[in-house]
Amino acid sequence: xxxxxxxxxxxxxxxxxxxxxxxxxxxxxxxxxxxxxxxxxxxxxxxxxxxxxxxxxxxxxxxxxxxxxxxxxxxxxxxxxxxxxxxx
Amino acid sequence: xxxxxxxxxxxxxxxxxxxxxxxxxxxxxxxxxxxxxxxxxxxxxxxxxxxxxxxxxxxxxxxxxxxxxxxxxxxxxxxxxxxxxxxxxxxxxxxxxxxxxxxxxxxxxxxxxxxxxxxxxxxxxxxxxxxxxxxxxxxxxxxxxxxxxxxxxxxxxxxxxxxxxxxxxxxxxxxxxxxxxxxxxxxxxxxxxxxxxxxxxxxxxxxxxxxxxxxxxxxxxxxxxxxxxxxxxxxxxxxxxxxxxxxxxxxxxxxxxxxxxxxxxxxxxxxxxxxxxxxxxxxxxxxxxxxxxxxxxxxxxxxxxxxxxxxxxxxxxxxxxxxxxxxxxxxxxxxxxxxxxxxx
Numbered sequence: 001x002x003x004x005x006x007x008x009x010x011x012x013x014x015x016x017x018x019x020x021x022x023x024x025x026x027x028x029x030x031x032x033x034x035x036x037x038x039x040x041x042x043x044x045x046x047x048x049x050x051x052x053x054x055x056x057x058x059x060x061x062x063x064x065x066x067x068x069x070x071x072x073x074x075x076x077x078x079x080x081x082x083x084x085x086x087x088x
Numbered sequence: 089x090x091x092x093x094x095x096x097x098x099x100x101x102x103x104x105x106x107x108x109x110x111x112x113x114x115x116x117x118x119x120x121x122x123x124x125x126x127x128x129x130x131x132x133x134x135x136x137x138x139x140x141x142x143x144x145x146x147x148x149x150x151x152x153x154x155x156x157x158x159x160x161x162x163x164x165x166x167x168x169x170x171x172x173x174x175x176x177x178x179x180x181x182x183x184x185x186x187x188x189x190x191x192x193x194x195x196x197x198x199x200x201x202x203x204x205x206x207x208x209x210x211x212x213x214x215x216x217x218x219x220x221x222x223x224x225x226x227x228x229x230x231x232x233x234x235x236x237x238x239x240x241x242x243x244x245x246x247x248x249x250x251x252x253x254x255x256x257x258x259x260x261x262x263x264x265x266x267x268x269x270x271x272x273x274x275x276x277x278x279x280x281x282x283x284x285x286x287x288x289x290x291x292x293x294x295x296x297x298x299x300x301x302x303x304x305x306x307x308x309x310x311x312x313x314x315x316x317x318x319x320x321x322x323x324x325x326x327x328x329x330x331x332x333x334x335x336x337x338x339x340x341x342x343x344x345x346x347x348x349x350x351x352x353x354x355x356x357x358x359x360x361x362x363x364x365x366x367x368x369x370x371x372x373x374x375x376x377x378x379x380x381x382x383x384x385x386x387x388x389x390x391x392x393x394x395x396x397x398x399x400x401x402x403x404x405x406x407x408x409x410x411x412x413x414x415x416x417x418x419x420x421x422x423x424x425x426x427x428x429x430x431x432x
Binding site for chain 1: 113114119145187191197211214253284287313392393394421423424427
């Protein structure tokens with residue numbers, strides 16, 4: 001039962017990520033805007049207390065931003081945009 | 089057995105595999121810092137090697153397990169200013185908490201967490217963040233016993249608008265005398281208003297300490313970090329039956345913007361003034377037994393590869409005696425995945 005749900009969930013997520021070429025251009029622009037807004041929110045929130053680490057790999061980003069979400073009381077939108085900035 | 093395994097696999101797949109929603113993977117990380125601090129206070133020199141590891145384990149899109157320990161040595165001369173150096177190592181668990189993010193307005197935390205009184209303890213007390221290595225004199229107000237609480241906490245952004253937000257925490261803590269896990273019985277909260285356009289946050293804290301004869305602690309804080317200039321201005325005020333006081337700190341990086349652009353822009357000048365006015369302190373308050381005025385001046389240099397050098401001088405004026413405080417520290421901040429995987 002759980003295995004079925006898990007496989008279904010993973011499949012739906014993969015399907016939802018598939019995009020047509022027509023939408024890819026818009027998505028690219030949105031991603032750029034999101035990343036710029038993410039950088040702004042990163043500097044406003046995370047940069048208030050400390051210098052950012054010199055480098056973060058994409059594998060490290062999610063845990064760091066989740067930690068910051070709790071610590072700095074970021075909103076879901078802040079978390080999403082900062083993730084776009086740190087792991088575009 | 090097979091159903092149990094399938095259930096386990098399904099749960100793990102949903103939890104750790106949910107990264108497809110935000111593209112970045114859910115990978116636990118090990119972060120923190122290695123530091124070495126040399127300090128001379130009133131002629132007595134001490135050395136402190138410190139390892140402060142932080143473990144972060146995100147689970148799914150809603151959960152986080154986070155923990156920080158503090159393993160440090162303390163080496164001092166046998167008779168204060170003379171004799172051979174002796175020392176020992178201590179370990180303390182600063183926090184080990186489970187966070188459940190309900191939504192943008194509410195996160196529920198259970199376990200051991202940093203006591204959210206004013207902002208110094210939660211936000212900038214980490215050895216790799218604090219601009220000056222010594223905590224402010226009023227730091228024990230609202231954080232006494234161990235600066236950590238064992239219990240539950242609610243926190244979040246009560247109101248979030250583009251122009252401003254209102255953040256809050258509310259918590260309770262139970263008494264613990266277990267070695268390395270001490271905490272006091274207390275309840276309290278904090279609220280702050282943040283205005284991003286100005287880089288300004290102001291807030292206040294309250295705590296009811298529910299042991300050793302109940303008492304109230306209250307505080308207020310201000311943080312101002314203008315967007316265009318690499319200037320940080322921070323300050324706190326705190327009041328308790330044991331005394332009251334404030335500190336105000338300014339830190340300026342020698343750069344024209346917040347971006348590091350050259351060797352000089354890595355240099356930060358720090359100054360802090362603080363005053364403490366004695367009340368009726370009990371020994372467990374960890375507050376001075378006399379009024380104190382102190383100023384500190386420091387230089388931080390942010391080297392490449394997340395290494396920081398820090399040096400500071402301070403002078404304390406007190407009816408119990410004036411004295412100098414010299415500090416030198418080198419800090420290395422690290423972060424790496426705690427889970428094997430492909431390089432990206």
